[in-house]
Amino acid sequence: MDQSLVGRAFPPTAPYAVTEDNVRAFAEATGASYDGGPAPATFPIVLAFGAMNAFLEAEQLDLYRIVHGEQRFAYERPVVPGDVLTATLSVASLRQIAGNDIIGTTSQITDADGALVCSTSATLVHRGPES
């Protein structure tokens, strides 16, 4: 991977319609219950993960070599069913440590009006073949 990636923004993900059913499935997978209302705080990862997958495909990186190093969310407002969201990923930093690529990404999650809902940052550790 080369440094020219740093600062690059990838195309926004296809609009994703948040439904009560997919919020409930997400909550219940972690043992929580869901009776409507705002989605769990980590739900925006669904959007950020979609953007990350598109990035990995574009860069021909294998998902199974990726380990999550760090994740941050800053919320403008909670995600609620009825939202139609997209995520736009940018590469913020790139360094190599011990044969691994450490990729810093940010994803802006916006609603159908283009308003920012949540900004997320993720550090992805791409394990090299020798690690």
Place this chain on the structure above:
Amino acid sequence: MSLQPRTYTVTRADLVAYAEASGDHNPIHQDDEVARSVGLPGVIAHGMYTMALAARAVADWFPGAEVVSLGCKFTAPVVVPVEGGIDVEVAGEAKDPVDGLTTIALTVTCEGQKVLGMPKAVVRAR
């Protein structure tokens, strides 16, 4: 203020359900062979699964409170056995509110070892 710690059990079936619900189908969360091929001890929980448990504890402690920010590093894997499950404990210390915002310093452990680095949530208490 110390918050009452919560203990949650994670099973392989939970990881399958989470993969479906989140879209994260990384095989290191399902397949021991793949996990070992990249130097992991075996199938590990999604880091985001563990972070979701931390968020779940925050939601339990502050029902209905809006989360303003949430973040952590993933410092050690939560290795999930084929049979049964593994317990993850979430403890928290809430600071005094400032401008309506409460910062919660979390401690998330598995078998006595911290698995998240500096996990922190900020909530707007109602």
